[in-house]
Amino acid sequence: MRLVVGAAIVDDLRAPTRLLAARRSAPPALAGRWELPGGKVEPGESPQEGLHRELREELGVTARLGAEVVHPDGAWPLTPQLRMRVWWAVVDGEPQPLEDHDELRWLPRGQWSSVDWLPGDVALIAQLERS
Numbered sequence: 001m002r003l004v005v006g007a008a009i010v011d012d013l014r015a016p017t018r019l020l021a022a023r024r025s026a027p028p029a030l031a032g033r034w035e036l037p038g039g040k041v042e043p044g045e046s047p048q049e050g051l052h053r054e055l056r057e058e059l060g061v062t063a064r065l066g067a068e069v070v071h072p073d074g075a076w077p078l079t080p081q082l083r084m085r086v087w088w089a090v091v092d093g094e095p096q097p098l099e100d101h102d103e104l105r106w107l108p109r110g111q112w113s114s115v116d117w118l119p120g121d122v123a124l125i126a127q128l129e130r131s
């Protein structure tokens, strides 16, 4: 079982009005679907270290993490091999699609479920919207 970390990047941790969605450019089976920026934690890294690294690599930003978005079982199941932990985050500057994504989109509150999320993200995004 491999751990993936993701960031729910918003404009304001206390009163979010927009959420950043990222459209995958690869592999072909996932390309075109939307996800939270992030990726797999590497051996020797803490989940938070891995998330900061992924956000630097993918978006070119430095992040400040807020609270974890907790799944009742501890982590969000994505596939039989993957589970994901997610933190709210704010970032400095405007994220750029440097790696893994061909489009970034700020979704206004109320429209967070309006893009075609990866299947494992749908319940998570619904929880973000309710929070």
Ligand SMILES: Nc1nc2c([nH]c(=O)n2[C@H]2C[C@H](O)[C@@H](COP(=O)(O)OP(=O)(O)OP(=O)(O)O)O2)c(=O)[nH]1
Pocket: 004, 005, 006, 030, 034, 035, 036, 037, 038, 039, 040, 041, 078, 082, 084, 100, 118, 119, 120, 121
């Ligand atoms: N980053 C991210 N990955 C997600 C989300 N939802 C979801 O099912 N996944 C899946 C897609 C991928 O199979 C996996 C993340 O792997 P990745 O390919 O982005 O990881 P990585 O950047 O570390 O790349 P690599 O080492 O596998 O090359 O988790 C999500 O919201 N964010």
